Amino acid sequence: MEMLLELTPERIKEAASFIDYLADRQRRHKIFVEETHAAEQEKGYTFDTVEEAMEFISNLKEWLA
Numbered sequence: 001m002e003m004l005l006e007l008t009p010e011r012i013k014e015a016a017s018f019i020d021y022l023a024d025r026q027r028r029h030k031i032f033v034e035e036t037h038a039a040e041q042e043k044g045y046t047f048d049t050v051e052e053a054m055e056f057i058s059n060l061k062e063w064l065a
Helices: 002-006 009-041 050-064
Strands: none
Touching: none
């Protein structure tokens, strides 16, 4: 922190901008991890045939429309 006192205002702005960038990356990573863990907890679907899977996809498209 003492080093900041030695920097010019322009360099302090650059450092603040970089810190904002790092904080944003950390926030995005945290959201990604939380969403990934939530997705891993969801129940998956299994089908006995390709036809069943295709029918499920078709119905899903209709439900979302």
